[in-house]
Amino acid sequence: PRSIWLADYQPYSHVLDKAELCFRLAPKGTRVSARLHLRPSAAARGRHVLRLDGEALRLVSLRLDGQLIDLTPDPTGLTLPADLLPDAPFVLETEVLIDPVSNTALEGLYMSNGMYCSQCEAQGFRKITFWPDRPDVMTRYTVRIESDLPVLLSNGNPTASGPGWAEWHDPWPKPSYLFALVAGDLVACRDSFTTMSGRKVDLAIWVRAGDESRCAWAMDSLIRSMKWDEEVYGREYDLDVFNIVAVDDFNMGAMENKGLNIFNSKFVLADAESATDDDFARIEAIIAHEYFHNWTGNRITCRDWFQLCLKEGLTVFRDQQFSGDMRSHAVKRIEDVALLRARQFREDQGPLAHPVRPESFVEINNFYTATVYEKGAELIAMLKTLVGDAAYAKALDLYFSRHDGEAATIEDWLKVFEDVTGRDLSQFKRWYSEAGTPRLEVSEAWEVGEAGEAGVYTLSFTQHTPPTPGQKQKNPRVIPIAVGLLGPNGDEIRPTEVLEMTEVQQSFRFEGLTARPVPSILRGFSAPVLLARDSSAAERAFLLAHDTDLFNRYEAGRSLAREMLVAQLTGGADLRATWAAALAALIRDESLDPAFRALTLRLPSEDDLAQALSERGHLPDPEAIRSARRAAQDLLAGGLSADLPGLIAGLASDRPFLPDAEGAGRRSLSAGLLALQTRLDGGAAARQAFDAADNMTSAIGALTALLDIGAGGAELAAFAARWQQDRNVMDKWFMLQAALAAPDQAVELVAELAAHPGFDLKNPNRFRAVFGGLSANHAGFHRADGAGYRLLADWLIRLDALNPQSAARVSAAFETWPRYDPARRALITAELDRILATPGLSRDLGEMAGRMRA
Ligand code: DPP
Ligand code: ZN
Numbered sequence: 001p002r003s004i005w006l007a008d009y010q011p012y013s014h015v016l017d018k019a020e021l022c023f024r025l026a027p028k029g030t031r032v033s034a035r036l037h038l039r040p041s042a043a044a045r046g047r048h049v050l051r052l053d054g055e056a057l058r059l060v061s062l063r064l065d066g067q068l069i070d071l072t073p074d075p076t077g078l079t080l081p082a083d084l085l086p087d088a089p090f091v092l093e094t095e096v097l098i099d100p101v102s103n104t105a106l107e108g109l110y111m112s113n114g115m116y117c118s119q120c121e122a123q124g125f126r127k128i129t130f131w132p133d134r135p136d137v138m139t140r141y142t143v144r145i146e147s148d149l150p151v152l153l154s155n156g157n158p159t160a161s162g163p164g165w166a167e168w169h170d171p172w173p174k175p176s177y178l179f180a181l182v183a184g185d186l187v188a189c190r191d192s193f194t195t196m197s198g199r200k201v202d203l204a205i206w207v208r209a210g211d212e213s214r215c216a217w218a219m220d221s222l223i224r225s226m227k228w229d230e231e232v233y234g235r236e237y238d239l240d241v242f243n244i245v246a247v248d249d250f251n252m253g254a255m256e257n258k259g260l261n262i263f264n265s266k267f268v269l270a271d272a273e274s275a276t277d278d279d280f281a282r283i284e285a286i287i288a289h290e291y292f293h294n295w296t297g298n299r300i301t302c303r304d305w306f307q308l309c310l311k312e313g314l315t316v317f318r319d320q321q322f323s324g325d326m327r328s329h330a331v332k333r334i335e336d337v338a339l340l341r342a343r344q345f346r347e348d349q350g351p352l353a354h355p356v357r358p359e360s361f362v363e364i365n366n367f368y369t370a371t372v373y374e375k376g377a378e379l380i381a382m383l384k385t386l387v388g389d390a391a392y393a394k395a396l397d398l399y400f401s402r403h404d405g406e407a408a409t410i411e412d413w414l415k416v417f418e419d420v421t422g423r424d425l426s427q428f429k430r431w432y433s434e435a436g437t438p439r440l441e442v443s444e445a446w447e448v449g450e451a452g453e454a455g456v457y458t459l460s461f462t463q464h465t466p467p468t469p470g471q472k473q474k475n476p477r478v479i480p481i482a483v484g485l486l487g488p489n490g491d492e493i494r495p496t497e498v499l500e501m502t503e504v505q506q507s508f509r510f511e512g513l514t515a516r517p518v519p520s521i522l523r524g525f526s527a528p529v530l531l532a533r534d535s536s537a538a539e540r541a542f543l544l545a546h547d548t549d550l551f552n553r554y555e556a557g558r559s560l561a562r563e564m565l566v567a568q569l570t571g572g573a574d575l576r577a578t579w580a581a582a583l584a585a586l587i588r589d590e591s592l593d594p595a596f597r598a599l600t601l602r603l604p605s606e607d608d609l610a611q612a613l614s615e616r617g618h619l620p621d622p623e624a625i626r627s628a629r630r631a632a633q634d635l636l637a638g639g640l641s642a643d644l645p646g647l648i649a650g651l652a653s654d655r656p657f658l659p660d661a662e663g664a665g666r667r668s669l670s671a672g673l674l675a676l677q678t679r680l681d682g683g684a685a686a687r688q689a690f691d692a693a694d695n696m697t698s699a700i701g702a703l704t705a706l707l708d709i710g711a712g713g714a715e716l717a718a719f720a721a722r723w724q725q726d727r728n729v730m731d732k733w734f735m736l737q738a739a740l741a742a743p744d745q746a747v748e749l750v751a752e753l754a755a756h757p758g759f760d761l762k763n764p765n766r767f768r769a770v771f772g773g774l775s776a777n778h779a780g781f782h783r784a785d786g787a788g789y790r791l792l793a794d795w796l797i798r799l800d801a802l803n804p805q806s807a808a809r810v811s812a813a814f815e816t817w818p819r820y821d822p823a824r825r826a827l828i829t830a831e832l833d834r835i836l837a838t839p840g841l842s843r844d845l846g847e848m849a850g851r852m853r854a
Pocket of ligand 1: 121252253254255256289290293312
């Protein structure tokens with residue numbers, strides 16, 4: 001398959017002035033009629049061929065200005081020769097037949113539990129009808145749907161309906177990837193929102209009968225999102241209705257189609273009994289994310305798919321700001337950075353590393369990555385840090401006014417910041433074009449003053465970015481480094497200041513100090529870099545106790561735990577006592593937010609440790625990592641044994657469950673402590689907690705603690721008996737078992753779960769629960785005989801035949817292979833080769849396996 005290059009971008013030959021679509025829905029033969037009002041673009045005047053994309057379509061008829069024409073499509077579309085086309089506006093009418101029932105790829109129009117549903121991002125619309133399926137071709141759509149199903153939805157505003165039909169008109173020009181259609185037997189949870197200019201918007205969340213009681217949180221989140229975007233970004237909603245639909249079979253989390261967001265049901269439905277605090281937080285964030293796309297993505301869209309980060313990085317940044325405002329900024333930042341490191345840093349260090357704005361792709365679906373999304377959001381955060389809040393706000397206002405209704409680029413985005421601030425951002429732009437995580441080394445110097453005089457403290461930084469696939473040479477980046485200084489007694493003696501590094505090597509002096517300070521570097525994680533600093537365990541413990549920047553306080557604990565474990569695994573100094581004492585003090589400190597304590601209590605994951613070892617040039621041994629990590633948990637549990645029952649009891653509450661940040665924090669710390677207690681009491685407390693749980697968070701916390709010590713059989717059975725009819729809840733049951741099975745049992749257990757009657761290869765959530773669970777089980781997946789690799793490859797090949805996009809996504813479990821020992825490397829690459837040799841392999845999985853193998 002061919003690579004597509006950013007450098008080859010060409011504007012489209014024609015302008016699409018408006019379009020009318022009619023869908024006559026039938027499960028195996030849906031008839032789609034399209035009328036495209038086209039004219040040659042100014043640049044292409046003087047006749048040009050017209051190329052329309054189209055895949056898996058049966059062309060019934062094609063008419064040009066009413067005249068039937070006889071053309072045969074090729075496998076990827078239809079070309080109308082130049083001599084057929086007028087050099088003036090014309091109307092092209094097509095009629096095609098499509099087969100939603102057979103569409104297991106879940107791209108285009110498909111069926112899920114008797115409901116018709118569409119997914120068009122990135123290139124699904126070409127599976128619905130012949131079309132210029134590219135984001136820079138925007139037009140106004142009128143849609144008619146004919147079906148006996150009671151609920152018929154599309155984008156924009158409803159204009160007319162009758163028995164068996166409905167019509168919709170979207171007044172806002174949009175690219176085809178934002179098209180949506182839903183038809184089904186659905187019920188609505190309704191509310192309304194009055195916008196800042198006083199327009200009333202009807203809100204509806206459409207679900208299956210029986211799920212109405214689980215929509216309240218999503219609706220509440222939607223209303224808060226609409227209000228927040230008005231208050232913080234001045235963005236008002238622009239249609240009479242806003243519809244959300246929940247669907248069980250969905251490749252992504254959710255989709256921001258104009259006025260008709262479609263959601264994976266697990267990111268909509270929630271109540272205390274069936275959803276955890278994490279689910280509630282994720283629903284709030286994703287509802288906000290998709291809503292925020294209405295301006296950052298829909299009103300201003302992307303010129304081409306290389307600009308994906310333009311809408312995704314910015315919208316992730318906006319949803320992170322929103323969640324921080326709704327909850328705790330420090331806690332949210334800690335969680336976001338943990339995710340960035342676990343997924344994006346991992347991606348950057350392996351064969352799938354790519355720039356935030358890639359230069360080429362074979363299948364764009366393979367670039368909906370942590371790099372484009374999460375690192376893309378970090379770039380926005382850095383820009384905001386560099387220019388300041390006021391200039392950021394001005395730049396965004398200019399972006400919205402200058403580019404409303406356009407398909408824009410990263411160049412356009414950076415230009416508004418340059419115009420507002422007068423800064424030259426050409427060096428900053430390297431963050432978009434160069435892949436890889438810069439490594440920032442720090443050294444320090446202290447010059448004591450003469451008697452009675454102040455001393456000078458100097459921080460020196462060196463940046464280096466290792467080569468990534470296709471990019472050997474790296475250039476120095478602009479790195480905002482937020483630094484504060486603490487005095488020997490723990491008081492802050494210099495508040496946070498942002499140092500702006502632009503060179504390979506740079507020093508910064510702090511004058512007028514009376515004693516040697518302790519530096520708190522990269523506060524708030526002010527840049528997505530790897531901070532390499534040889535500081536002592538004592539200094540990390542000091543910062544864990546005193547840092548006034550909560551993120552760096554957490555970071556001190558995390559790095560202390562990591563250094564302690566790395567030392568255990570590589571024969572370094574024994575730091576366990578320092579670590580355990582520092583952490584125990586923090587856990588007992590009831591003046592600290594429980595959510596913060598819960599995050600700091602969490603040890604680096606086994607995968608994090610494998611990454612840390614590999615960064616230092618060691619081969620990670622999955623079994624040894626697991627043992628060292630568990631031994632550390634035992635040590636901590638032992639040290640806290642007298643306090644645990646009291647601490648846990650102190651966190652209990654008689655109030656009914658509320659999914660707020662305060663309650664979530666308490667439950668999170670309680671679950672962390674219960675996991676430690678379970679290592680001491682064989683599961684007695686956890687069993688009690690499971691039986692007493694009146695909400696899903698507490699039940700899952702207890703079950704996790706039990707499974708982690710190899711217990712929990714009875715609880716698993718009880719859980720399944722209660723929830724077997726609930727797809728989303730049962731995903732947790734599948735996932736937890738796979739992720740927490742003992743390493744020597746994980747592969748067999750996962751094979752059994754895949755043979756379970758509840759396993760459904762057509763449901764992406766269930767596949768991810770089972771096989772994402774397997775790859776999250778670090779020691780189990782990396783079993784020395786390669787059985788884990790073999791099992792995953794077998795199932796990826798099977799899934800690929802049905803759903804290439806999901807298969808490709810899960811295949812990234814193999815991306816870490818270069819870290820491991822030669823035997824494991826050989827086993828993984830052999831599985832990648834086996835995948836590559838599969839006849840009929842998809843472009844999606846083929847590109848992923850090929851890049852991992854290159
Ligand atoms: N639905 C995905 C998202 O919102 C892709 N746009 O990020
Ligand atoms: Zn998005």
